[in-house]
Amino acid sequence: MSWNVNGIRSISRKGALRVFNDFDIILLQEIRSSDLPLDLLSMGFNVYGFPAVRKGYSGVLTLSRVEPINVIRGIGVKDFDDEGRVISIELPDFYVINAYFPRAGDDLSRLSFKLVFNRSIEKFTLELRMRKPVIICGDFNAVYSRRDSSFWDDNHPGLTPLERQWLSEFIGKGFTDTFRLIHPNEIKYSWRxxxxxxxxxxxxxxxxxxxxxxxxxxxxxLDTEGSDHYPILLVIK
Incomplete structure (x- = not known):
């Protein structure tokens, strides 16, 4: 399961952590804290966090019932790693990347920053893929198809042509959008x-x-409340 929780302590107070019991690997984005709820720490997961340097901002957290071979914090670029954007675990068959992509900003003031992040995480992901297959999940803060948004504005963060073009091109380099694989025609949103x-x-x-x-x-x-995002599910055999 992957979920932008919009604050780990907030969803803990709302009782949303109980959904975690159904999964082997949990990828959380925008945790906004380096202090984790005690009920989360007692759930039997191996816990790997990568908080932002700035308190109360960004941060990612990966929980895994399987102990990883290796944990990689960041992508080797200080500007992005200081914001706690990416943490990856290596398992026997594949890597699992937990990614929180920057938002372009209401005035698109961070669009250039985001586009550089996109290219950097693409390079990182493709380098890992040379070693073994890769799963990359998270909040990409962008759509690449008109049916993936209830409204349309080319100047809205996540809908700009440059963001959509990168995501489409990245998927085209040999990746599968698993939701579309299972639900080729369904209209369903992960953020409201x-x-x-x-x-x-x-x-x-x-x-x-x-x-x-x-x-x-x-x-x-998944129809699980607690954040302005909904969790997304992936099951592999």
């Missing part, structure tokens, strides 16, 4: 605006490198 409930987008993804496509059993967006 707190302020305007009519605004919704599918911006959270689990992508697998093509070597793993035939192992995908299920992928979905």
């Amino acid at each position: 605006s707190y302020r305007d409930r009519g605004k919704a987008m599918r911006i959270d993804y689990c992508l697998v490198s093509s070597e793993l496509t035939n192992r995908v059993v299920d992928a979905d967006i």
Whole structure:
């Protein structure tokens, strides 16, 4: 399961942690804290965090019932690693990358920053893939198809042509959008605006490198409340 929780302590107070028991690997984004709830620490997972340097901001957390061979914090670029954007674990058959992509900003002031991040994480991911298959999940903060948004504005963060082009090109380099593999025609969103409930987008993804496509059993967006994002599910055999 992958989920932008919009604050790990917030969803803990809301009782949303109970859904974690159903999964072997949990990938959380925007945890906003280096202090983890005690009920999370007592659930039997191996816990690997990568918080941002700035307190109360960003950060990723990976929980795994399987002990990894290796844990990689960051992608080797200080500007992005200081924001706690990526943590990866190596398992026997594949890598699992937990990624929280920057948002371009309401005024697109961080669009250039995000595009550099996109290229950097692409390089990192493709280098890992040379060793073994890769699963990359998280909040990509972008859509690449018009049916993945309830509204359209080329100047809205996540909908700009440059963001959509990169995501489409990245998937085209040998990755499978697992939700679309299982649900080729379904309209379903992973994020909904707190302020305007009519605004919704599918911006959270689990992508697998093509070597793993035939192992995908299920992928979905879960109807679990607690954040402005919904968790996404991936089941592989």
